[in-house]
Amino acid sequence: MKKFINNVDDILSESLTGFADANTDILEVKFKPDFIARKSKPAKSKVALISGGGSGHEPLHGGFVGYGMLDAACPGHIFSAPTPDQMESAANYVDSGKGILFIVKNYSGDIMNFEMGTDMLDLENQTIIVNDDVAVEDSTYTTGRRGVAGTIIVEKTVGSLAETGASLEECKTFGEHVNKMTASMGVAFTSCTVPAAGKPTFDIGIDEMEFGVGIHGEPGRKREKIKTADEITSELLGAILEDLKPNHNQEVLLHINGFGGTPLMELYLLFNSSKKILDQKNIKISRSLVGNFTTSLDMAGGSITITKLDQKIIKHWDSPVHTPSLRWKM
Amino acid sequence: MKKFINNVDDILSESLTGFADANTDILEVKFKPDFIARKSKPAKSKVALISGGGSGHEPLHGGFVGYGMLDAACPGHIFSAPTPDQMESAANYVDSGKGILFIVKNYSGDIMNFEMGTDMLDLENQTIIVNDDVAVEDSTYTTGRRGVAGTIIVEKTVGSLAETGASLEECKTFGEHVNKMTASMGVAFTSCTVPAAGKPTFDIGIDEMEFGVGIHGEPGRKREKIKTADEITSELLGAILEDLKPNHNQEVLLHINGFGGTPLMELYLLFNSSKKILDQKNIKISRSLVGNFTTSLDMAGGSITITKLDQKIIKHWDSPVHTPSLRWKM
Amino acid sequence: MNAEKIFNNLNQIKLSIDEHQREIEKLDQEIGDGDHIFNIQRGIKESLDLKDKLIGQDPDQVLKEIGMKVMTTVGGSSGALFATLLINMSKKYNSELTNQKNIASMFTEGVEAMKKRGKADLGEKTMLDVFIPVSIELQKLSDHEDVKYIAKKIKEVAKNGMLSTEDLIATKGRASYLGERSKGHIDPGARSSQLAIEAICNTIIKT
Amino acid sequence: MNAEKIFNNLNQIKLSIDEHQREIEKLDQEIGDGDHIFNIQRGIKESLDLKDKLIGQDPDQVLKEIGMKVMTTVGGSSGALFATLLINMSKKYNSELTNQKNIASMFTEGVEAMKKRGKADLGEKTMLDVFIPVSIELQKLSDHEDVKYIAKKIKEVAKNGMLSTEDLIATKGRASYLGERSKGHIDPGARSSQLAIEAICNTIIKT
Ligand SMILES: Nc1ncnc2c1ncn2[C@@H]1O[C@H](COP(=O)(O)OP(=O)(O)O)[C@@H](O)[C@H]1O
Ligand SMILES: Nc1ncnc2c1ncn2[C@@H]1O[C@H](COP(=O)(O)OP(=O)(O)O)[C@@H](O)[C@H]1O
Ligand SMILES: [Mg+2]
Ligand SMILES: [Mg+2]
Ligand SMILES: [Mg+2]
Ligand SMILES: [Mg+2]
Numbered sequence A, B: 001m002k003k004f005i006n007n008v009d010d011i012l013s014e015s016l017t018g019f020a021d022a023n024t025d026i027l028e029v030k031f032k033p034d035f036i037a038r039k040s041k042p043a044k045s046k047v048a049l050i051s052g053g054g055s056g057h058e059p060l061h062g063g064f065v066g067y068g069m070l071d072a073a074c075p076g077h078i079f080s081a082p083t084p085d086q087m088e089s090a091a092n093y094v095d096s097g098k099g100i101l102f103i104v105k106n107y108s109g110d111i112m113n114f115e116m117g118t119d120m121l122d123l124e125n126q127t128i129i130v131n132d133d134v135a136v137e138d139s140t141y142t143t144g145r146r147g148v149a150g151t152i153i154v155e156k157t158v159g160s161l162a163e164t165g166a167s168l169e170e171c172k173t174f175g176e177h178v179n180k181m182t183a184s185m186g187v188a189f190t191s192c193t194v195p196a197a198g199k200p201t202f203d204i205g206i207d208e209m210e211f212g213v214g215i216h217g218e219p220g221r222k223r224e225k226i227k228t229a230d231e232i233t234s235e236l237l238g239a240i241l242e243d244l245k246p247n248h249n250q251e252v253l254l255h256i257n258g259f260g261g262t263p264l265m266e267l268y269l270l271f272n273s274s275k276k277i278l279d280q281k282n283i284k285i286s287r288s289l290v291g292n293f294t295t296s297l298d299m300a301g302g303s304i305t306i307t308k309l310d311q312k313i314i315k316h317w318d319s320p321v322h323t324p325s326l327r328w329k330m
Numbered sequence C, D: 001m002n003a004e005k006i007f008n009n010l011n012q013i014k015l016s017i018d019e020h021q022r023e024i025e026k027l028d029q030e031i032g033d034g035d036h037i038f039n040i041q042r043g044i045k046e047s048l049d050l051k052d053k054l055i056g057q058d059p060d061q062v063l064k065e066i067g068m069k070v071m072t073t074v075g076g077s078s079g080a081l082f083a084t085l086l087i088n089m090s091k092k093y094n095s096e097l098t099n100q101k102n103i104a105s106m107f108t109e110g111v112e113a114m115k116k117r118g119k120a121d122l123g124e125k126t127m128l129d130v131f132i133p134v135s136i137e138l139q140k141l142s143d144h145e146d147v148k149y150i151a152k153k154i155k156e157v158a159k160n161g162m163l164s165t166e167d168l169i170a171t172k173g174r175a176s177y178l179g180e181r182s183k184g185h186i187d188p189g190a191r192s193s194q195l196a197i198e199a200i201c202n203t204i205i206k207t
Helices: A008-022 A084-094 A108-120 A151-163 A168-180 A229-244 A264-280 A311-318 B008-022 B084-094 B108-120 B151-163 B168-180 B229-244 B264-280 B311-318 C003-019 C021-031 C036-048 C059-073 C076-091 C099-118 C128-140 C147-167 C174-182 C188-206 D003-019 D021-031 D036-048 D059-073 D076-091 D099-118 D128-140 D147-167 D174-182 D188-206
Strands: A027-030 A035-038 A048-055 A072-078 A100-105 A125-130 A182-188 A208-211 A222-225 A251-258 A284-291 A301-308 B027-030 B035-038 B048-055 B072-078 B100-105 B125-130 B182-188 B208-211 B222-225 B251-258 B284-291 B301-308
Touching: A008 A027, A008 A035, A008 A072, A008 B264, A008 B284, A027 A084, A035 A084, A048 A084, A048 A108, A048 A151, A072 A084, A072 C036, A084 A100, A084 A108, A084 C059, A100 A108, A100 A151, A100 A168, A108 A125, A108 C076, A108 C099, A125 A151, A125 A168, A151 A168, A151 A251, A151 A311, A168 A182, A168 A311, A182 A229, A182 A251, A229 A264, A229 A301, A251 A264, A251 A311, A264 A284, A264 A301, A264 B008, A284 A311, A284 B008, B008 B027, B008 B035, B008 B072, B035 B084, B048 B084, B048 B108, B048 B151, B072 B084, B072 D036, B084 B100, B084 B108, B084 D059, B100 B108, B100 B151, B100 B168, B108 B125, B108 D076, B108 D099, B125 B151, B125 B168, B151 B168, B151 B251, B151 B311, B168 B182, B168 B311, B182 B229, B182 B251, B229 B264, B229 B301, B251 B264, B251 B311, B264 B284, B264 B301, B284 B311, C003 C021, C003 C036, C003 C059, C003 C188, C021 C036, C021 C174, C021 C188, C036 C059, C036 C076, C036 C188, C059 C076, C076 C099, C076 C188, C099 C128, C099 C147, C128 C147, C128 C188, C147 C188, D003 D021, D003 D036, D003 D059, D003 D188, D021 D036, D021 D174, D021 D188, D036 D059, D036 D076, D036 D188, D059 D076, D076 D099, D076 D188, D099 D128, D099 D147, D128 D147, D128 D188, D147 D188
Parallel strands: A048 A072, A048 A100, A100 A125, A251 A284, B048 B072, B048 B100, B100 B125, B251 B284
Antiparallel strands: A027 A035, A035 A072, A182 A208, A182 A301, A208 A222, A251 A301, B027 B035, B035 B072, B182 B208, B182 B301, B208 B222, B251 B301
């Protein structure tokens, strides 16, 4: 296994320490239980946004702690949901009196651990479940869709609303709205390598791709022969648009997300493939985000996310944000 | 080969088109000859900064076109220096009357093509050669050191100075100063795959690394067995500090750069390894930058860059910048 | 039941899990995300580290503390679920019952809590396909006197439960994203749970 | 010398380069960045595309236009150098000289310009280790009448120049970063240049 590590057991703590030291102006990292918290305390009380999940998806979530986005993030072990005490400690640390809003990606492990965290918590709190991945069929009899790259859009927009002093209820309602307007789907060319395992999670032929893949190296909807970028995009967008059913002339945010091992050049090429299709369908890309934001360690591949925009989402997308990995207007 | 592409010959144009469409607020892309130009024309005349080089290092250089950094970037084919007409056209397009400053990484191909470009040019111009890579011995009898990840620091700081209305001479002098204060060195775990070749540029054992590697998949100083992050960092920093000879209590900018295929988590771990060593030596990290900025397609590995800081460099590092891949305070 | 016995069982569980490490790792790589083995090994190690502190304390206190340790160090689905099991088992501890009745009632309580926590039931291709039949069988056998007989029976039931997951289509947990593709693989959580139960049963059978 | 002959030579060069594609690719992967073959193939293709436009024009004009095309489409070190060669050759074209003398003087001019452009000279493990000896030999033989003899000689000199790069330590170009590690590999630019010269010589020898 080829990684910059000293010892498999220390990866997380060493990496978090480096992360804290590289971002001393924005955040601090607390250990045992581990969480990342925004350094600047809000002037007026505001709803505190807390997210978290297994590590290995960096910059998600820690990279989005800061003004205009998250108040805290709870990093679990690699691909393992964080533990309830992390959420409880983070909440007590960042609470400023207006309640806590947890933003949780829809995985059994995350849901259960966040629930146990809120069980322990004495603060008013609400939870938004992000489940933007259309690769998975949503049925009331199953766990439902996964939360993937759309999470960043929920975190950014709700983070902005919270800064305005909105109530916990308003933040939750808006976050659920943004989640509903958002759909994603991805494809992987290679497997990631979990450091503790030391080898790729799955084997895949040199001409194969895993279609409708998640962000943990778990298998996707199907295994297929590699296709052209245009063909892949057409399939991904097909599923996304079928879910979102955008109107004619719908304005959207197009987010091309890399899983970690794919060069930016290819992500921009995917953007181009997507735009060609969206243009044909009279869907207007009025905001865009391209890069490695919700990764799966070193996995090659990427995902497309679309959010249907309205004035409120646009406003809270455009507003100032100052985090390690998303920053503008400040 | 596993990439998001339609056709090997169209990668660059499709990717550039996507890049333009994803950043319509900041820049535009011109084709034949290809260059990326800042959209907002400067209010007052200023020195125009132009960089460029082979593609495959994204976000370098196109991702740094925008206010406070580059006025234009000339992307060559993958790993091939751009052609002189690109530089000439870009210069004529962005010139605002105060002359052109070319920022060129020290490679034969880049030097020759930029020189031919300036030969064709009727505008006042100067060139800064960036050569921060200490892996390569600098001797007057050879091509000298390569320009690698330190380039971004030169582009950012000189870009800021140019916005203040500084003269061509001042910008050149400052850029050469920043370059001199900057040293880098990197290590690769895997080879990149050039799309036209369709397979990795070099073979490397599963327990080997290429030490002192460049950013084109070219071999490095030596092939070694993989070591721990702390050991690798110690060797890289050893060479860098021997070159920079920092004073006691020297303030530095520490830039951990990923080559494309290495997760952010590991880059922060490298930051941590670096800080431990710098702390011991009483070198103070007062600015930091961690991420994939000067990449080599999908190569796994990364580099460490240090810039010795003075008040002027700090000022121009901290100043507002608004490009696709480096943005703050605006 | 006492602290020493609990840690002794934990030691046996550790041996069995370590022995089947590669198998469990592979199962979660096939239909999950590959972290299950590391999660449970971390949980076992952290729990064993409590031994010096907890030895001599009441069994319910020991179970609760181990449950809390699992809750705060494991993470993932299995951390939440095993912690829920242990913490809720400890709540029902009643030293006045026979050992059999005590364990049956504790276990039933723990498994009911897991079902709530996981919003899951029998036949969803999870560790509950081991725990639910085991808790039912424990209730059934709680009047029985021969603990070795009970242990043999439970071992069998656990194994059948584990094996039953192979043909199921997962509807809970990470494997549920695979739909049809989840078929033909044993659930990793079911396997590790069955191995743990088997280790305890074997200790009883052998003494 | 005329446009048709130039394009005919270019066609022969293309055949030889394509035939040795994998070999040239590998050489630049070993001590460079692997793009050399794509650079020269792009240059040849773009140049051949000029045929319809340039056929019938004066040789110097043809060389200049091909040189400009190479300059604006190839990039990298080889684009700059080959363009410099061709554009500077075209400047020295003098139809009043014998073909031998004309070519020798054009070539010398082109190679001198390359040396300036590359700030390089003989023995630095570059394409100049082919071009410099060839230009010297062309000068030497420029009084000779037997063009086939000249072609044979030049072919030999080019080959020796190319082979000489194997044992050299590179001091120019990308291979120079390797220091000692550059030894034992033929320079990719030297190989492609030698193949091009050989293709032209073979055409002369065969007609
Ligand atoms: N909702 C659930 N109810 C019951 N058991 C579950 C549930 N979700 C997951 N599991 C169990 O957890 C196991 C996976 O544990 P682990 O790999 O540690 O966590 P994660 O799935 O979060 O990566 C599965 O094999 C399954 O037995
Ligand atoms: N300074 C130089 N002078 C002469 N020839 C050079 C010089 N630098 C490079 N070369 C030649 O160029 C060849 C490499 O060309 P190519 O791969 O197309 O460009 P790059 O090295 O920029 O990737 C080398 O093999 C060498 O022959
Ligand atoms: Mg997990
Ligand atoms: Mg090159
Ligand atoms: Mg798992
Ligand atoms: Mg090359």
